[in-house]
Amino acid sequence: MLLLPDGSEFCIGSTTCFSKPFSPRERLNKLLIQVTIGDLDVEAAIDTGGAYLILDPGIARLINLDSADLVGTEEIHVRGTITQGILYRIPLQIPSEEGMGTSIEVTAFVPTLLPNESWGLPTVLGWHCCLERIRFAVDPLNERFYFGSADN
Amino acid sequence: MSKGVKGAVKVPPTGRIRPIGNGSIGPFRTDAEYIAAVRQALAEGAHLDARQLASEGYEKHPGNDELRRMAKVLAPPRIISTNLPANPGIALNARWLKESASEYKGQWVAVYNGELLGSAATLSDLTQKIQLPKGTLLTKVF
Numbered sequence: 144m145l146l147l148p149d150g151s152e153f154c155i156g157s158t159t160c161f162s163k164p165f166s167p168r169e170r171l172n173k174l175l176i177q178v179t180i181g182d183l184d185v186e187a188a189i190d191t192g193g194a195y196l197i198l199d200p201g202i203a204r205l206i207n208l209d210s211a212d213l214v215g216t217e218e219i220h221v222r223g224t225i226t227q228g229i230l231y232r233i234p235l236q237i238p239s240e241e242g243m244g245t246s247i248e249v250t251a252f253v254p255t256l257l258p259n260e261s262w263g264l265p266t267v268l269g270w271h272c273c274l275e276r277i278r279f280a281v282d283p284l285n286e287r288f289y290f291g292s293a294d295n
Numbered sequence: 296m297s298k299g300v301k302g303a304v305k306v307p308p309t310g311r312i313r314p315i316g317n318g319s320i321g322p323f324r325t326d327a328e329y330i331a332a333v334r335q336a337l338a339e340g341a342h343l344d345a346r347q348l349a350s351e352g353y354e355k356h357p358g359n360d361e362l363r364r365m366a367k368v369l370a371p372p373r374i375i376s377t378n379l380p381a382n383p384g385i386a387l388n389a390r391w392l393k394e395s396a397s398e399y400k401g402q403w404v405a406v407y408n409g410e411l412l413g414s415a416a417t418l419s420d421l422t423q424k425i426q427l428p429k430g431t432l433l434t435k436v437f
Contacts, residue, residue, distance in 0.1 A: 155377055159389035167437055177385050177432060186434040194342045201418040214368045220340030232368045240386045244379030249372045271342050276372045292374045
């Protein structure tokens with residue numbers, strides 16, 4: 144694993160990452176990793192310019208979100224548009240292929256869709272309220288995502 | 296940008312709310328003012344202001360359940376554990392995605408330990424037709 148100059152660990156785990164567009168309309172590659180939400184493993188895009196874990200509403204329907212940990216329907220400024228949805232506090236796991244995985248409590252935003260409307264984006268890991276306590280480093284050529292807790 | 300604030304309390308746009316004196320954002324007094332200000336900050340994308348307002352509002356009004364939930368939900372993330380055992384299935388799933396996913400463009404796929412369990416046009420169709428062992432990767436192929 145990666146070490147800090149004083150010899151202590153920078154990270155505790157690593158996993159495969161992908162660099163690819165995350166929707167048919169995207170013209171840029173995004174960085175994606177596999178994460179666990181509830182009992183489901185999903186691909187999620189890293190967005191250090193974003194806020195919250197933006198959870199695909201279809202995925203949200205399949206897991207038990209605790210209603211005690213929600214704020215009612217809100218209008219949130221997400222990715223340049225006002226979107227209606229619900230904020231929850233949920234556990235997110237970043238599983239490792241090597242080393243140890245990390246579990247973190249984050250804020251998830253689940254967009255509210257109209258009937259017959261579909262969510263055209265993957266699940267997104269924003270910085271604010273989601274990744275801001277995680278150390279990470281990326282080795283793009285070897286497609287490795289190194290991570291650990293920033294609270295060490 | 297913002298569609299305005301729900302409820303009767305009128306709050307200035309957060310762009311004009313600057314820290315005063317002791318560093319608090321304000322001036323807000325009542326729990327309803329704090330709740331309205333948090334909502335407005337969220338709608339304007341002022342997520343740090345929303346966090347600070349929720350935290351400060353709950354501190355001043357600890358009996359208000361909505362402010363308690365807002366403060367909890369908007370707080371910084373909290374590390375729960377850092378000792379989850381490694382899952383070698385991730386590498387197998389990643390290999391399947393790299394080598395075989397392109398045949399399923401536009402489909403949702405379920406992959407477990409590097410093997411395709413099923414595919415469907417929608418996530419709901421996929422989850423209705425197969426059992427998902429814990430650790431199954433669900434993803435849409437673009």
